Amino acid sequence: MLEILQELLRASEKAACIARACRQEETLFQLLIEEKKDGEKNKKFLTDFKTLADVLVQEVIRHDMGEKFPGLEKNIAGEESNTFTNELGEKVVVQICQTEEETGKLLQTILNNEAAAKALAKAAHEDVELSVPAVDNVILNIPYSKIGMWVDPIDSTYQYIKGFADTKTNNGIYSKGLQCVTVLIGVFLTDTGLPIMGVINQPFATRDKVTLRLKVFGRLQVIRQHLRMTNHTVKDGECLLTKAGCAGVITLNRPKALNALNLGMIRLIYPQLGLWEEDPETYLVIIKGVGGKAFCAGGDIRAVTDAGKAGDRLAQDFFREEYILNNAIGTYKKPYVALIDGITMGGGVGLSVHGHFRVASENTLFAMPETAIGLFPDVGGGYFLPRLPGKLGLYLALTGFRLKGSDVQKAGIATHFVESEKIPSLEQDLVAMKCPSKENVADVLDSYHNKSYAAQDKPFVLAEHLDKINSLFSASSVEAIIENLRCDGSSFALKQLQTLSTMSPTSLKITFRQLKEGSSMSLQEVLTMEYRLSQACMKGYDFYEGVRAVLIDKNQNAKWNPELLEEVTDDYIDSYFTSLGNSDLKL
Template sequence: MGLPEVWNLLCRFNSFKRTNIILQHLRMSKHTDAAEEVLLERRGCAGVITLNRPKFLNALNLNMIRLIYPQLKKWEQDPETFLIIIKGAGGKAFCSGGDIKVLSDARNTNQKVTQDLFREEYTLNNAIGSCQKPYVAFIHGITMGGGVGLSVHGQFRVATEKSLFAMPETAIGLFPDVGGGYFLPRLQGKLGYFLALTGFRLKGRDVYRAGIATHFVDSEKLGMLEDNLLALKSPSKENISDVLDAYHTKSKIDQDKPFILEEHMDKINSLFSANTVEQIIENLQQDGSSFALEQLKVINKMSPTSLKITLRQLIEGSSKTLQEVFVMEYRLSQACMRGHDFHEGVRAVLIDKDQSPKWKPANLKEVTDEDVNNYFKSLGSNDLKL
């Protein structure tokens, strides 16, 4: 073998080795990136969960769920952990929702993803709802969809003037899941029905006034509040509550501003207290006020199927336990994944961004009771087990 051959062989070996090192590094960085999507730390008296995908507004994915759930369970059993805090990195969002594009992509490639993600997400939401340790969510910034599921079932939810809450799922052919069927119908009057059907956004102190947050704190005080909570020595639920109450009482931002929907609450309560979406629409048309007509315009853009399953989800959820609601919502989620509108909604809003989804069926009267019933059917042995 002459020198050139040896040289070629060496170069080939080196590039093979180089490629291998690069591949290994990519695999590692992929792995570490995945691990760093959530930071889990024991600090002071607390376990602290930080959602760490600020570039993606801390959107929740399956990997994050799989990191949070076992740690939550561990801290719940740990006698040295008195409190669990969850927050988002980056200041813009607590958690903007679930990674829905992944779900839509999985339609053709891997249906197991859509089963696993909803099953494990709702299992985590339920674990938060039944957590034996005080659970404090800092819902600072955008909090929608999956982010609501990580916060609203916990004992304490702290909003700031930068909080932005919405359940906008009817606009993408889905329904307000993550336990929306439980907490929305339990808000004052028909507020939850209004928020669910229209996707109306609540900001700042209004998130507290609506009953979604338990406390409101000026955002510049959030760091101090966290430090105070972490410094508590073997705190009881009451001790934690006292600290939160003290900060809440001192918060001045928008203190004297009335709830944004206050002047409309009577209308919301009467117009949205119907058992069918058609009746709600008729109520809005008959009312004819600028507020009613504005809501009508919004509702008419939503998926007709989503509107019908959402109204029924809330009516049924109003008398179910949280666990029963998750079982119902899991059935709905799987039916939506099999259906047309969710994938069309994702296409229109996230992929082509043309904002003009073509819903099927295109109007309410074509969505039959039988269609709606099919969404609520048991999945037999595939039902969610909590």
């Protein structure tokens, strides 16, 4: 990835050279201007121009990056159309040919000026040597097959055409003139649209103090986000990504926050999984938490709540990127082992349950408690919960019932149970394997699981209630479940009635339909559905009220709206499941 950044710097400087070359002679420059057609005009201006310099810069970047990294050119798009109309009214597609001579001939069909065409072709094919030591230590662990680029070849075209160089600054900032002209290249992840880095080259940034003429070389800036965005960054050490033996190891390292998952952590984990998946020296991935209390207690709900209230896009980005990560785990090609040694709820379930192997311990505490805060069991809950035995998944989803220790494995949520004190030894055995297959990993996990005799002797905590769960929760609606519980009248049924009475009525109905539809959907379809639900909840009332009552004031006294199940209409629930059109989750 460092090679891509270095090549982008060279490409941007070549682009700047072309921009400067086109401005050096006014007669040459006038040949380059073509008024943009109606469909291309910027509606902010009465007249808008594109120049051959714009298009040539764009195509040089596309050509040079594609030549250095074959296939990448397909993922490079630009602001300008690369079609020009010459004096004869002929449409000419601008591109960089194999040789300087061929490019010159192509440009001549547009310019009808051999000298100008040759000069531009020479600039387009000329190698530019550029050294920027500041980027030599940049580490960007992202396969270039997963990135795309957007080019604004000459931003501030109007100032470029006017060509004023004698403008004054306002507190050191230029508001007009050639100093405002830039070559912009943005780099993003193709599957999420997440910007990861960019290059800004200012071809006319500085002037010679003696001659007062603009210097030949501009000022170059490199902007690097490394999967971080302002206000949503991951603090140092919150998520550790290391290589141990044959394994890539993800360590959630926010023990004071019970390893709660935030957007910055997601943006570190997701690309690293892609890198390890393509690395021939990495055979499996292990994910774990630190602190002794939690694997991951959930997502950073407080941050999402604040963002939703403020209209911040974090309320969109968090759910979208979390679900994309969940899907990556669910479709991972290499063995993925989650050591869920502690609290595992919400976002922590999404980090574990879709992987090949989930190892519970006596410390594990599993729950999907979202109906208590006006949400729903997301992160793919609509996929894995209805696939648990009988109506167990629906029961867990509606009531938020907590499973502990070996019961997490007996319920089918974890694949193995290992005593907490043996998990470090298990991890050592896993990373020490030589070129292990999925079957080899399973054998090691099975051997540890089979030695956990104490857990095998304990009956499942819900064993005596499974028949009632299967019968009472087998109904066509939430109202029918409530009626079944009332008619049954047993202590178990009455306890469930009490629990459900405290939950958001809207959440109960959303969850019921989510699991019903999710039972016949693929994981990708479920996550798309759940993203729609998440955004509807962000626009609703109950989520914010639930977070207030449970997490902020902690009085457990939420005032839901609608307050009663019968007030939650089918049309209202339908609105939660409505497509978001172009804003739908794309997997």
